[in-house]
Amino acid sequence: MMTYEERCSQSVADGGRSISFHRCSRRGIQVHNGKKYCKQHYPPFVVQKGKEDRQKWEREWTIKQLGWKLIKAEREVLDKASKFHEALGSDGVLPSEWVASGEAQGLYAAVSKMKDIAASIQKKHKE
Numbered sequence: 001m002m003t004y005e006e007r008c009s010q011s012v013a014d015g016g017r018s019i020s021f022h023r024c025s026r027r028g029i030q031v032h033n034g035k036k037y038c039k040q041h042y043p044p045f046v047v048q049k050g051k052e053d054r055q056k057w058e059r060e061w062t063i064k065q066l067g068w069k070l071i072k073a074e075r076e077v078l079d080k081a082s083k084f085h086e087a088l089g090s091d092g093v094l095p096s097e098w099v100a101s102g103e104a105q106g107l108y109a110a111v112s113k114m115k116d117i118a119a120s121i122q123k124k125h126k127e
């Protein structure tokens, strides 16, 4: 049986609807500012863990936002590709005014933007 002094100094909420606290029941194995703490409540660990959780959350949030951008970019590509398809005559030739309008360049640009977003998502996943 551990003595009270051997235990971690952290106060832990009793949980549920209770507003009371009890002392952590684990053994204090590391000392910080003269108090003993278990591995989980050791203050430098708590700070580090919070930082890591935040970084993970931020990374996931960025990936989610990139995902929305990718969906938008894909729609743009489909839209431009469908205009390209409509512009093609039955002879498979693009009308010169369509080419001159810059729509074709717009399609290339949309495809290239979509590829860039997809690549940055892959890169974020590897971080």
Ligand SMILES: [Zn+2]
Binding pocket: 008, 009, 010, 024, 025, 026, 037, 038, 039, 040, 041
């Ligand atoms: Zn503890």
